Amino acid sequence: xxxxxxxxxxxxxxxxxxxxxxxxxxxxxxxxxxxxxxxxxxxxxxxxxxxxxxxxxxxxxxxxxxxxxxxxxxxxxxxxxxxxxxxxxxxxxxxxxxxxxxxxxxxxxxxxxxxxxxxxxxxxxxxxxxxxxxxxxxxxxxxxxxxxxxxxxxxxxxxxxxxxxxxxxxxxxxxxxxxxxxxxxxxxxxxxxxxxxxxxxxxxxxxxxxxxxxxxxxxxxxxxxxxxxxxxxxxxxxxxxxxxxxxxxxxxxxxxxxxxxxxxxxxxxxxxxxxxxxxxxxxxxxxxxxxxxxxxxxxxxxxxxxxxxxxxxxxxxxxxxxxxxxxxxxxxxxxxxxxxxxxxxxxxxxxxxxxxxxxxxxxxxxxxxxxxxxxxxxxxxxxxxxxx
Ligand SMILES: C[S@@+](CC[C@H](N)C(=O)[O-])C[C@H]1O[C@@H](n2cnc3c(N)ncnc32)[C@H](O)[C@@H]1O
Numbered sequence: 235x236x237x238x239x240x241x242x243x244x245x246x247x248x249x250x251x252x253x254x255x256x257x258x259x260x261x262x263x264x265x266x267x268x269x270x271x272x273x274x275x276x277x278x279x280x281x282x283x284x285x286x287x288x289x290x291x292x293x294x295x296x297x298x299x300x301x302x303x304x305x306x307x308x309x310x311x312x313x314x315x316x317x318x319x320x321x322x323x324x325x326x327x328x329x330x331x332x333x334x335x336x337x338x339x340x341x342x343x344x345x346x347x348x349x350x351x352x353x354x355x356x357x358x359x360x361x362x363x364x365x366x367x368x369x370x371x372x373x374x375x376x377x378x379x380x381x382x383x384x385x386x387x388x389x390x391x392x393x394x395x396x397x398x399x400x401x402x403x404x405x406x407x408x409x410x411x412x413x414x415x416x417x418x419x420x421x422x423x424x425x426x427x428x429x430x431x432x433x434x435x436x437x438x439x440x441x442x443x444x445x446x447x448x449x450x451x452x453x454x455x456x457x458x459x460x461x462x463x464x465x466x467x468x469x470x471x472x473x474x475x476x477x478x479x480x481x482x483x484x485x486x487x488x489x490x491x492x493x494x495x496x497x498x499x500x501x502x503x504x505x506x507x508x509x510x511x512x513x514x515x516x517x518x519x520x521x522x523x524x525x526x527x528x529x530x531x532x533x534x535x536x537x538x539x540x541x542x543x544x545x546x547x548x549x550x551x552x553x554x555x556x557x558x559x560x561x562x563x564x565x566x567x568x569x570x571x572x573x574x575x576x577x578x579x580x581x582x583x584x585x586x587x588x589x590x591x592x593x594x595x596x597x598x599x600x601x602x603x604x605x606x607x608x609x610x611x612x613x614x615x616x617x618x619x620x621x622x
Contacts, residue, residue: 242338255270256270263350270293270294272292294333354372365565400594437470448471486523489525534566588610589613
């Protein structure tokens, strides 16, 4: 039987100039179709009356796209906001039903539909939804044929790769916060290890505040950029973080601070299958390297709100959270997992911040600003070692 799965919500997107516009969104599959009320009405009756609504023609709109192509912190809602950009379709009944099935607004077999929420088997697998990493990798490789490293750098950093783009939520939240945070936490001569430093922008930020920073990353491509842009006080080395013995070169009790941003998540949900990196090995290394009384700082995408769709009016956002403890789409661990793994290695949580964008961002992206001001997209947790 053809039904509208209970995973579908309907949102009004009518405007003064465009009446009768609805979005049907499958919040689990993250798929959408634009509808007129005649289609909305048909959907309400289809389970009881397979002929409901007649033969058409029916108006609906193609609105779905992979919105995170614009950036990992871009609007993740995956439908075109501007109704003027909606692609209008005038369809027969059979064509309409097929279109709605393509976007999971209608399904024939609910059991088969639910089985689709599994990891992708390979790059060509379109049957299974997979998690965000897999969806993003598939989109970049097949639809865009873009080099992921180059894409990651462009969506986060300025053209010269020296700083974080201020026109993104990375700039408005992460970088802006760290500018102020490092001023209070970094003092002249401190020793800092930036684990998963990537292109070293935050290592440089900390070195400018007087720290001696060792930036470590397993990616030679990122490290080449980091070395090219290194400021005095930094040093960058390739080490396979999370593998046994990988950080042995770093002496015990040698760092005042260990800093990780957007890197710890990969130790909970591997970036690619079969990854060797292990969270326990990593945390034991962190504990060993840190001086007694030192600080382990972890700044990560928020375990609840990161990559959740931005719904509602621009200045009155809401969110539909479809998973938290058992993630099939999400790539960030629940807060308790993250904290427990670290505290079980001999640390105590001493502070936690949920970070919101700077006010300047309201003019750049009002929707992103209001959403992220209500639902934080990053948190920072401070851990200090304790001796048992
Ligand atoms: C999202 S980037 C963040 C880079 C940098 N900390 C920043 O905030 O700009 C994640 C970094 O972690 C590194 N990394 C470390 N361990 C990793 C792992 N097990 N899986 C994937 N990436 C890992 C990657 O090479 C990459 O440079």
